[in-house]
Amino acid sequence: MASETHGEETGGLVFHPLDQFIVKPLFGEGPIHWYTITNVTLWMAIAVVAIVALFVMGSRGRAIVPTRTQSVGELVYGFIYKMVEDVTGKDGVKYFPYIMTIFVFILFANFLGLIPMSFTTTSHIAVTAVLGFGVFTIVTLIGFYKHGFHFLGLFWMSDAPAILRPIIAIIEVISYFVRPVSHSIRLAGNIMAGHAVIKVFAGFAAIAAISPVSIVAITAIYGLEVLVAGIQAYVFTILTCVYLKDALHPGH
Amino acid sequence: MAGESTSVEHVADAAAHGAEASGAGMPQLDFSTFPNQIFWLLVTLVVIYIVMSRIALPRIGAVLAERAGTITNDIAAAEELKQRAEEAEAAYEKALADARAEAGRIVAEAKAEIQAQLDIELQKADAEISAKTAESEKAIADIRDGATKSVTQVAKSAAKDIVAALGGSADAATVTAAVNARMKG
Numbered sequence: 001m002a003s004e005t006h007g008e009e010t011g012g013l014v015f016h017p018l019d020q021f022i023v024k025p026l027f028g029e030g031p032i033h034w035y036t037i038t039n040v041t042l043w044m045a046i047a048v049v050a051i052v053a054l055f056v057m058g059s060r061g062r063a064i065v066p067t068r069t070q071s072v073g074e075l076v077y078g079f080i081y082k083m084v085e086d087v088t089g090k091d092g093v094k095y096f097p098y099i100m101t102i103f104v105f106i107l108f109a110n111f112l113g114l115i116p117m118s119f120t121t122t123s124h125i126a127v128t129a130v131l132g133f134g135v136f137t138i139v140t141l142i143g144f145y146k147h148g149f150h151f152l153g154l155f156w157m158s159d160a161p162a163i164l165r166p167i168i169a170i171i172e173v174i175s176y177f178v179r180p181v182s183h184s185i186r187l188a189g190n191i192m193a194g195h196a197v198i199k200v201f202a203g204f205a206a207i208a209a210i211s212p213v214s215i216v217a218i219t220a221i222y223g224l225e226v227l228v229a230g231i232q233a234y235v236f237t238i239l240t241c242v243y244l245k246d247a248l249h250p251g252h
Numbered sequence: 253m254a255g256e257s258t259s260v261e262h263v264a265d266a267a268a269h270g271a272e273a274s275g276a277g278m279p280q281l282d283f284s285t286f287p288n289q290i291f292w293l294l295v296t297l298v299v300i301y302i303v304m305s306r307i308a309l310p311r312i313g314a315v316l317a318e319r320a321g322t323i324t325n326d327i328a329a330a331e332e333l334k335q336r337a338e339e340a341e342a343a344y345e346k347a348l349a350d351a352r353a354e355a356g357r358i359v360a361e362a363k364a365e366i367q368a369q370l371d372i373e374l375q376k377a378d379a380e381i382s383a384k385t386a387e388s389e390k391a392i393a394d395i396r397d398g399a400t401k402s403v404t405q406v407a408k409s410a411a412k413d414i415v416a417a418l419g420g421s422a423d424a425a426t427v428t429a430a431v432n433a434r435m436k437g
Contacts, residue, residue, distance in 0.1 A: 074312055
């Protein structure tokens with residue numbers, strides 16, 4: 001792929017680790033409108049199909065003694081349900097479908113992105129920012145809806161010394177608004193960096209002498225990326241739960 | 253892959269517009285693709301949310317609840333069966349103990365009865381034996397008396413005869429006294 005798009009480069013080492021992230025129309029060419037069917041569409045659709053296959057087809061039998069697919073689905077369900085219940089408390093359970101949606105989407109996008117030649121939707125800031133700011137917006141709305149003006153008590157440390165309270169409040173407000181930024185960049189950055197590093201090592205594989213080292217390194221980093229794919233989905237989800245807990249119980 | 257060249261141009265354009273320092277620029281910062289990504293992401297999220305909240309999660313939740321119920325019921329049933337088994341064992345033990353006690357009682361009764369009968373029989377036998385012994389003793393005494401009398405008579409007549417034969421004459425009284433003295437000695 002790299003040699004095709006950058007045919008003008010002359011032999012030797014070719015490093016284009018970011019080419020894998022290019023958004024391309026699937027059919028024909030031309031500008032990318034908002035409705036254009038691109039590789040983003042394709043891989044998101046594959047994620048949806050995989051999710052439906054696991055959670056809907058897998059649980060089709062509604063078996064008391066589950067099949068393998070069904071037990072995997074139940075495992076994920078139980079894992080996220082317990083996380084929501086433990087972190088946000090009983091009243092957070094009604095937001096469980098929303099958190100489950102976020103988790104399975106990120107998890108499947110991350111793992112599908114690890115298939116060679118695939119496109120990783122969660123490596124894009126645009127995608128993770130929508131997720132991150134979506135969480136931020138929803139959580140903030142829930143906070144104001146549930147507690148009204150008292151939600152601002154989240155920023156007011158009533159047990160701190162009186163002089164420090166305004167300063168702490170400013171810091172708290174800044175940290176609150178930085179949350180969605182760090183939330184979304186953490187995910188995109190982790191995924192993008194790992195994929196780019198693999199590509200860089202793959203570029204070194206062109207040199208015969210160091211290609212074995214390169215391949216070992218690719219394998220090792222790939223293993224690391226498998227971990228990262230799961231862990232980042234987990235981190236994003238548990239942070240969502242933590243933010244939701246702040247909105248539901250703003251008192252410190 | 254005709255599409256690639258155009259998209260590369262796009263990327264290059266975006267990079268140029270976005271004043272990217274590096275030559276290729278990050279596709280992540282190509283803002284011309286943002287509406288597309290955001291649109292498809294929202295579609296995807298809505299689809300996943302609907303599938304999850306309408307179909308998958310209620311179904312899995314129901315299955316898990318049903319399983320938990322089944323397991324609880326089975327455990328309860330097992331507890332009940334175990335208790336019943338324990339009760340049955342206790343009843344069996346009790347029946348066994350009762351049977352043992354009954355058997356002991358019957359044995360003791362039989363022994364007592366036999367003992368009583370035996371005692372009666374023994375007493376009867378003893379009485380019979382003592383009666384027979386007394387009868388026999390009486391008969392022996394009679395025989396001994398008779399024998400003694402006969403011996404005395406024989407001795408008297410023999411002594412009279414011997415005295416007469418020796419040429420003497422003895423009166424009956426003397427001979428009798430002498431024989432009696434001898435018989436006593």
